[in-house]
Amino acid sequence: MSKRDLLLEIGLEEMPARFVAQAATQFKEKVEKWLAQERLPFDQITSYETPRRFAVLVSGLAEKQPDRNDEAKGPARKIAQDEAGNWSKAAQGFARSNAVEVDQLYFKEVNGVEYIHARKSEAGKETKELLPQLSDVIAGMSFPKNMRWGANELKYLRPIRWMVALFGEELIDLEIAGVHAGRITRGHRFLGKEVELGSPDEYVSKLAEQYVVVNPEERRATIVEQIRRMEQEQGWKIPMDEGLLDEVVHLVEYPTALFGTFEEEFLSIPREVLVTSMREHQRYFPVENAEGQLLNHFVTVRNGDSRALENVAKGNEKVLRARLSDARFFYEEDQKLSIESCTKRLESIVFHEELGTIGDKVRRVRKTAAQIADKLAISQAEAQQVDRIAEIAKFDLVTNMVGEFPELQGIMGEDYARKAKESDVVARGVFEHYLPRFAGDQMPGSTQGAIVSMADKLDTIVGCFAIGIVPTGSQDPYGLRRMAAGIVSILIERNWTLSLEQLWDAALSAYAEQGVNKRTAEDVKKDLIDFFALRLKNVLQENGIRYDVIDAVLSANVSLVPAVLAKAKALMAAVASDEEYKLIVEQFNRVNNLAQKATADDVNESLFAEQVERDLYTAYQSVSKEIESLDDQEKVLASLATLKEPIKSFFDQVMVMAEDPAVRANRLGLLLRLSRLIFGYADFAKLVFA
Numbered sequence: 001m002s003k004r005d006l007l008l009e010i011g012l013e014e015m016p017a018r019f020v021a022q023a024a025t026q027f028k029e030k031v032e033k034w035l036a037q038e039r040l041p042f043d044q045i046t047s048y049e050t051p052r053r054f055a056v057l058v059s060g061l062a063e064k065q066p067d068r069n070d071e072a073k074g075p076a077r078k079i080a081q082d083e084a085g086n087w088s089k090a091a092q093g094f095a096r097s098n099a100v101e102v103d104q105l106y107f108k109e110v111n112g113v114e115y116i117h118a119r120k121s122e123a124g125k126e127t128k129e130l131l132p133q134l135s136d137v138i139a140g141m142s143f144p145k146n147m148r149w150g151a152n153e154l155k156y157l158r159p160i161r162w163m164v165a166l167f168g169e170e171l172i173d174l175e176i177a178g179v180h181a182g183r184i185t186r187g188h189r190f191l192g193k194e195v196e197l198g199s200p201d202e203y204v205s206k207l208a209e210q211y212v213v214v215n216p217e218e219r220r221a222t223i224v225e226q227i228r229r230m231e232q233e234q235g236w237k238i239p240m241d242e243g244l245l246d247e248v249v250h251l252v253e254y255p256t257a258l259f260g261t262f263e264e265e266f267l268s269i270p271r272e273v274l275v276t277s278m279r280e281h282q283r284y285f286p287v288e289n290a291e292g293q294l295l296n297h298f299v300t301v302r303n304g305d306s307r308a309l310e311n312v313a314k315g316n317e318k319v320l321r322a323r324l325s326d327a328r329f330f331y332e333e334d335q336k337l338s339i340e341s342c343t344k345r346l347e348s349i350v351f352h353e354e355l356g357t358i359g360d361k362v363r364r365v366r367k368t369a370a371q372i373a374d375k376l377a378i379s380q381a382e383a384q385q386v387d388r389i390a391e392i393a394k395f396d397l398v399t400n401m402v403g404e405f406p407e408l409q410g411i412m413g414e415d416y417a418r419k420a421k422e423s424d425v426v427a428r429g430v431f432e433h434y435l436p437r438f439a440g441d442q443m444p445g446s447t448q449g450a451i452v453s454m455a456d457k458l459d460t461i462v463g464c465f466a467i468g469i470v471p472t473g474s475q476d477p478y479g480l481r482r483m484a485a486g487i488v489s490i491l492i493e494r495n496w497t498l499s500l501e502q503l504w505d506a507a508l509s510a511y512a513e514q515g516v517n518k519r520t521a522e523d524v525k526k527d528l529i530d531f532f533a534l535r536l537k538n539v540l541q542e543n544g545i546r547y548d549v550i551d552a553v554l555s556a557n558v559s560l561v562p563a564v565l566a567k568a569k570a571l572m573a574a575v576a577s578d579e580e581y582k583l584i585v586e587q588f589n590r591v592n593n594l595a596q597k598a599t600a601d602d603v604n605e606s607l608f609a610e611q612v613e614r615d616l617y618t619a620y621q622s623v624s625k626e627i628e629s630l631d632d633q634e635k636v637l638a639s640l641a642t643l644k645e646p647i648k649s650f651f652d653q654v655m656v657m658a659e660d661p662a663v664r665a666n667r668l669g670l671l672l673r674l675s676r677l678i679f680g681y682a683d684f685a686k687l688v689f690a
Contacts, residue, residue, distance in 0.1 A: 002063040003043070004168035006131070007200035009055035009185055010138060011162035017051065019143060020250040021216070023157055024049035030137050031056050038130050039065050048204075048214040050253045052189070055214065057200055061167070065124030072098050074116040077107055091116055131172045134165070139176050152177040162186060169199050188212050188253055191304060211254040211305065220249045223301055226257035227285070230299065234259070237288040238299055244279055251283065252303035259287070260313040264296045266324045269331055272411045273401065277327045280405060282320055330400035334412070339420050342395035349397070355463045355516060358394055364463075364510035366390040369455035371506035375498055382448055389429035389452045392417065396430070410434040436486045443493050450490050454503065457483035462507035465527055467518045484535045491561040492539070499559040504528055533558055540568050548688040549575065555683035566633035571682055574637055575689070587647040588640075588684045594656055595675035598668035607666040609658075612649045619646040620674055627677075640678055647674070 008031065015023065028047040035042060035058070043060030074080065074094035081087060087095075087102050095102045098118040107114045139154060146155035154177045165172035165181035174181035183197045187210025195206045204214055213219045223245065227238050248255075266274065271294050278284035278298050287297040300316055302309070347359035355361070369390045373383045396402050396413035410431040417427035425448055432449025433456055435442055444450040461480050464470070471480050491498065508521050533554050540550045545568045553568045574581050608614050623643055627636045656671070658664045678684065 003060045004063060004127075004170075005200040006042075006058040006061045007055065007164060007166045007197070007203055008058075008134065008138075009048075009053055009162075009164035009203070010160060011053045011164075011186060012156070012158040012160055014051050015158050016145075017247045017250040019145075019157060020049050020051060020054070021246075023141070023143065024054040024216075026141055027054050027138075028056050030141065031058070031134070034134065034137050035061075038133075039068075039124070040127055040130070041066070049216055049250070050212060050214055051250060052186070052253065053214070055164075055203070057203060061127060063127050065127070065130075067124050068120070068122040070120045070122075072118045072120060073108075073110070074105070074118065077114040077116065080105075080116045094118065128167055128170060128172070131165070131167055132174060134172070135174050135176055138163075138174070150178075164197060164203075166197060166200050186210075188304070191254065213254055216249050219252065219255050220245065223248065223255050223257060226255070227299060230257060230259060234297075235290070236295065236297070237290060237292070238285055239288065240285060241279065244283065244285065248283055248301050252301055254304060256302045256304060256306050256309070257299060258302060258309045258313055258316075259297055259299045260317040260320070262296050262298065262317060262320055262324060266328060267294060267296055269324070269328055270412075270415055272408060273327050273331060273405070274324065276405050276408055277323050278320065280407070281323050282316070284316075284320065327401070327404070330404055334399045334401055334416060335419065337399065337416075339392050339395050339417065339422075342398045343392060345398045346394055352463070352467075354467045354518070356514065358397065360514060361459055362391065362394055364459050364507070364514065365393070365452065365455045367510040367513070368458055368506045369452050371509070372451050372455060372498065372503065375502060376447070376451070376496065378447060378451075385423065385425050385429065385448045386451050388422070388426045389433060389448055390455060392422070392426070393430050393433045393452060393456065436489055438482065439485065443490065447494075450494060454487050454490055455507075457487050458503055458507040459510070461487075461531075462504060462524065462528070463511060463516065465519070465524045465531075466508070466511055466516055470527055470531070480531075481535065484532055485538065488532065488535050488539055488561055492565055495562045497560055497562070500528070500532055500561065501525070501559055529558075536561065536564055539565060543569070545569070545572055546575070548686055549682075551686040552682040552684060555686060556680055563633060567637075567682060570634040570637045571687075573634070574641075575687060579689075581641075582689045584641050584644045585684045585687055585689070587644050587651075588678050590651060591647055591671050592675045592679055592685060594668065595671040597657075598672035599665070600669055601672040601676070602666070602669045603673065604662075604666050607663055609663060610654050612646070612653045613667065613670070616643075616646040616650045616674075617670055619643055620670070620677065624677055636681065640681060643674070643678070 010027070024047045028045060032045055041062045042058050044058075046057045046059070048055040048057065075090045079088060080091035080094075087105075091105065092102055094116065095105055095118060098120055100118045100120065105116045105118055108117045141156075143157040146157065147159070148155050149159040156177070160177055160179050162184065163174060163176065163179055163181040164183060164185050165174045166183055171183055172181055185195050185197060185203070185207065187193050187195055187207060192210030192212060195210055197203060197206060207214050213222070224240070227240065230236070231238050274294060275286045278286055282300065284298040284300050287295045287299060289295055298316075298320065302312055343359075343362070346362060347357050349358045350356075351358045351361045366387055369386050370383070373386045378386070393413070396409055396416060399412060399416065401412045402409045410433070414427050414431035417430050418424075425446055429446060429449040429452060432444035432446060433452040435444045435449070435453055444453050460478060461483055464478055464480055469478065487503070490496075504525055508524065511517070512521075536558055537550055537554060540553070543565065549568055549571050552571065553564055558564050603617060605614070605617065608617070619642070623639050626639050630636045630639065654667065656664070656667045658667065
């Protein structure tokens, strides 16, 4: 089959860096899906993107669809023909639906029954006849933010300025928003010029001649190589934040790294302020010495070649100098503020219109944190530190520096708290109460910081649920899922035996005192159970737990978070023995199935008619008592497993559904007690064995 390469390029006005890769990936996926739907085989599809374009190069695309030969099955012979052999209306309808004549129908036996069949043959279409449909694919893309331009109805990420559509050397007839596809692409905005492409295989090389590197991985490799060479030449260490590197890669079409210098006096500003100012405002990389100390240099990446780099460096130095001067001014002005004056200003900042001000939130967090501290039985001195952290945790929100750089909240709070002579634990706790901020982030290092972190997150989650703000689908504007995951992580990392109900009750009581009660506490907790169970499910998946084991442990009590993970790991190890453990689970499930018929769990020993009943009841009492004192979930599971033999003997020798109603109820009550004990650990019925 003959093949050609297909090139599709969409040229736009400059796109925001954060959307470039998403747009290119979506374009590739949509083209790939369309090719599959149209039965067009190809060898490979490659995606390219720069700030001004996204494109795909489909290598080895067939020039024609393969011919189609399908066999359709119709009604059985007794329905398709009458006794005289005439075709029925059902058979005639089947023939019409498959575009064949009735005399082309034939019979074929399937499982001993004859059915009519029709063979459908369809010649493959020429690829070039189908390719104009790609206009719909391109126009049908979706973006986080869209815009319209001119008189066009189309909404797109940015206005489309040119398109290239070539199938081999042949031009494809595409038109979108008044832009017709051609073979002209555009080079670098300032250094390059327009390029006419004769065929798709010229795309990468001809654009490179016009200062456009269309492969983002090649741009990334160039930036990294240039910066590493700079490190060697200057004796520096240049830490590269991956998020910033990704952004820079999609800000430039032809990268050239260079460095500049700023006045040493700015190094008196905290490192985080300098690095944040360089990264957020200017997209600069910081520079360190071998010991990791910040130096008065920066690295930036120019969208262009190496000509007149000194002038470019001077221009960047001038801009950065103004930025750092502002940062120093904010920092020095903040030193004039007292923590108390800042906390008072929190009373005028609305946290949520239905939940009050941030000042209200601070008071609730103090109460919730105090209850958590009490349940953990920490010392009085530690409890006082917890209260002080909760009291001042939000004071830096009203500072100039956090107003300029919101991502520095907590970081500046710790710095300013130290300058205000707060203790190390309290100052550090101001920062730690935001942790963890995202998946994989560092955890609070102190007990005090961890307590306030949980109290703060609980306050937001419970408050939102109390007024009916419950995340649905992908919507989670307040980041409640992230906060719940943070609470789960803290409980697991510290192995705290605080139940989720205790935590929710603590936060709910703080809201009750404030008078926020749009929903009942019971309704709120019902939603919270499902919400936190999903966070636990994510944790179990991250720990490599099997789906059926996850379902089993989450169907039982999930209140003690560390125990849920420990149970899942213990059960994973147990089911690894497969056949051996399968026999234990079978006995557990027999107990549970019959226990459903019980109306009460009353057990009267005088009604035991067989020794195996007494043996099972004794085993139940022994295991029940033993696991009360066990923290090790493997030992708990092992203790439950000892019930297998007494259960088996019981079922082998006893008729549970005895004729005597009292005996029957007594045996069912015993099984109900056993079921509650066993299935309180996990729902063993959900385990899957091969």
